Amino acid sequence: MTPPRLVACLIYPDVMSLDVTxxxxxxxxxNVERTRQGLEPLYRxxxxxxGREPxxxxxxIRLCPDQPWxxxxxxxxxxxxxxxxxxxxxxxDPALLAWLREAEPRVRRLGSVCSGALLLAEAGLLDGHAATTHWADVDSLRSGYPAVDVQGERLHTYDPDDARASHLFTSAGVTxxxxxxLALVEADLGRTLALAVAQRLVMFLRRPGDQAQFSPLLAPTGHGRDRLAALLAWIPANLAEDLSIEALAERAHLTPRTLCRLFSSELGMGPGRYVERVRLEAARSLLVGAxxxxxxxxxxxxFGHPENMRRTFRKHLSVSPQELAARFA
Structure with a gap:
């Protein structure tokens, strides 16, 4: 009989409940899937x-700890x-940081969820490592810890085939x-059981770790919102049209230079990149819905030709359109 493997999760006041649960x-x-197969649970x-208080x-929501760290x-x-x-x-908290430094060489795997990467970085554990975190905390991780190789677009940095990245790793927000x-379960128990878990939880199995973090289509929030609102509402309904900078500027009654400046200041990206993101999101939704x-x-x-769409999917999602469609089939 295989002894159970202890999976422990740190909790603290104002922790994100979904990052834990x-x-x-x-x-x-x-464990449930293994029990259904007549096998002993693997995880404790x-x-x-x-402390010991909730x-x-x-x-x-209050969580009850099993033991003080x-x-x-x-x-x-x-x-x-x-x-x-x-x-x-x-x-x-110097005591917690010291405990994490003590734990790192003694545990088989140490990973963070969301902004938990900031805690690992503060402990000095991510120096020289690739790391990601929630998109809203990427700049804080990059500016506060320059020795960390911040890869803000990734979902997670776990790689079972890399000794360093299978021991110490990070992930983006919540989902x-x-x-x-799921990647850890797949490494431990195989793809078939991990797939059964994903199906049971109605989850995607599995988004690759180097896939980009999805985010909703952006909307302007500053003084330029009125000048862009009509154009941004028009773009998703006309994706097959000419959406070059010149064409968009003409529709918005702006010069191309002014349009680019507004997109940069209001959306943090140029018109070309924004159009690519909208097209990508629309294509992804259509493929996921079969x-x-x-x-x-x-x-x-x-996108015109499927090859153009394939290159964009590979660039942003690290999967091809065919692979994405198959995963949701």
Whole structure:
């Protein structure tokens, strides 16, 4: 009989509840699937806190720790560090930082979810490592910890075929932590069982770690919103039209230079990149919904030839349109 592997997750005041419960549920569901197959559960789950009292998460739900991290024997297989509003305060706790540094060489796997990467970085554990975090915290990670190789577009940095990236890794926000947990389960128990877990949780199996973080279509929020609002509303309904900078500027009654300046200041990207993102999002939605063939989707969304769409998918999502469609089939 294989001894159970301890998966421990740190909790602290104002932690993001989904950063904790999402990944932990993946491991729990893996145990359920093994039980259905007549096998012993592989994972034992624990929550570790500073003390023994219930911990209030950022949404108000209280989580009960199993043991204080200060006295834990560190017989841990996988240690997860979640993010949340309270992470900044944890970064100022020298005892916790020292404990993380002590734990790193003793656990088989150490990973973060969302802004938990800031805590690992503050402990000095991410120096020289590739790391990601929630898109809203990428700049903080990059500016505050220049020794870290920040790869802000990625979902997670776990790689079972790389000794460094299979021991110490990070993930982006909330659902990316679930993607990370699925990747860990797949490494432990194989793709078939991980797929069963994903199906049970109605999850995508599995978004590659180097896939870009998805985000909703952006809308302007500053003084230029009125000048761009009509154009931004028109673009998604006319993706097969000429959406060059010159054509968009003419429709908006602006010079190309003024249009580019407004896009940069209001959306943080130029018109060309924005149009590419809208086309990508539209194509992804059509393929996920199995609403049309790859060739038809390419035509409807303005990519023209399927090869153009394939290159854009590879660039931003690290999958081809065919692979994306197959994963959701």
């Amino acid at each position: 999402g990944p932990m549920q993946v491991f729990a569901s893996a 789950l624990q929550l570790l806190a500073d 911990v209030a998460t950022s949404c108000g 200060r006295v834990h024997p560190l017989d841990i297989d996988t240690l997860l560090v979640p993010g949340g509003l309270g992470v900044e305060r944890q970064c100022q 990316a932590g679930i993607d990370l947990a 609403q049309a063939s790859v060739a038809t989707v390419a035509r409807l969304t303005g």
